[in-house]
Amino acid sequence: MSLRARILLAGGLSLALIAAAVAYVVVAGHRGSAPAVASAAVDASPGERLLFRSTTASSYGRVATVPRGNGSGPRTVAALDCDRVYAAASAAVCLRPDGPLATYQLAVLDGHLGIKDTYPLVGVPNRARVSPSGHVLAWTVFVTGDSYNGGRFSTRVGMLNTATGETVDTLETYAVTVSGRAYRSVDLNFWGVTFVDDTHFYATMSTSGRRYLISGDVTAQTVRTVAENVECPSLSPSGKKIAFKEAIGGDPGKGWRLTVLDLATMIRTHLAETRSVDDQAAWFDDATVMYAIRRSAKAADVWSVPADGSGAPSLLIPDAESPAALWN
Template identity: 75%
Template sequence: MRRRILVVALVSVVLLGGAAAYVVIAGHRGDAPAAAAAVVDAGPGDRVLFRSTAASGYGRVGTVARGSEGGARRLSDLDCVRVYAAAGRGICLRPDGPLATYQLTVLDSSLRVEETYPVVGVPNRARVSPSGNVLAWTIFVTGDSYNGGRFSTRAGMIDFATGETVDSLELFSVIGAEKTVDINFWGVTFVDDQHFYATMSTGGKRYLISGDIGAQTVRTVAENVECPSLSPSGDRIAFKEAIGGDPAKGWRLTVLDLTTMRRTHLAESRSVDDQAAWYGNDTIMYAVRRGARDSDVWAVPADGSGTPHLLIPDAESPAALWN
């Protein structure tokens, strides 16, 4: 089955503090290393998958039992920068050698490596469709001439049922907004294997867009929506809303009702720079940074009530495996 991933490189001086820059186009599949992960069940069940930020086992992927998230955790030997799983298939974005290159790793339900693909850029978001068939990723890149060398994003997908890839959402036609030269996409969340939501930035505005993979189109839904996450019931989007429409002021965790288009600000008053995930149909979970390396996963009711509470200490990149 022929699969391709086309990802534009980043400038390493931004990341490594060096003087050189490089551009790499990765258009072939890498060789999968031998599986080395300890057995951790990432299949459907009453568990939350996460990336550990604890000093012991930093970066390793593990699970905690539903209802006991602050208790004992099972850690695999797998290190990831971002991780997600659904229906027994996982995605891991992880470092791959020198020069800040990275690797998209496809995982089975025991977090064993099935396939790997080279990705050049800084991993930012990762998602899996509810069926487990389609994987999506977002990376930061630099060096785009239209962006003055600043960071921009790339988002793509791979369908393991059909073997098809979406090298970049920038190739899709846009309905409802002008497609400018500085267009960017990030933060995919799936409806099913053919439909998704994501964030699109174009002409200085950020939109929630709905996408159709088969038609290769995206349509604008609402402004000032970043990093969407679709509820298990499919009727609401959790997202981060730029305060006053200006990301420099931070973000407010918010839920959008897709039927009424009503926005509900959640009880979390801290700025949340994350793609939230749904713990269930009534609760949102998300990472809050405590520094450059440390973070915790918190949870808050999806209806704007209650107060935030610590869900998983020393963790980030959560995924509820029962959704």
């Protein structure tokens, strides 16, 4: 079976996905009517820049960069539309619509955001990451059709190693260990991958109403739980801490608190941002976390806050979301 076919079939979805995805797009205000924006080639290779998805009216949905020290300054905008974008080591991933229907694709990008290849995605894009080497891409999509879930959205993770061509079509076939014991369940959901290297990663797993930080190994095809109530992890450049959204009181219905977990001590630090952060945060540097806060269905800003719980939130990039620090 070809790589494209395997990615297409990975979700195992029913036709309900199309209707659900259309509804999601309408509710979220997914697409804008902004005209095309002319631009020069955008440099997404390592350097003193921030990469992000623009939410300003004149360049809505386009990928752009700003200088590291001037997030509110002039932005260089690419002629590339993405719902989610991320970059590392002269490689980038773009999750985007594919045609007029509610279908989507993964675009593999080079250091100037040129499209090297595209693959169909089965599901509505939600999260994206690139391994530190730039070789492995990961994505999360919303899907429907899982019999245990009553027609509601589930999440599914996929990975593509661009150096070897190997894929991970789903983590649901991996051997799972919960609190040191082998675990099986039909209701496993995974989302929000963050990479240690090309083989090892962290992500979120949910089962039986609980959400866990997991540590995964692609070669061994295993995942094990590390901590509870951790969603959308983001590993720091040093590899010592994880930023994540923590459900307030353990209940996502109450919102999320931006938090940092020290992997050596397992101590959690609530950051100075007290607004609900429904995002997979990224690291500005090893001492600062950045994340998107929505102002409306289509408008968002990227903020930053110290990772040690001190200070106060600061506006980093207005009219932006899905940030990545290109110097990490």
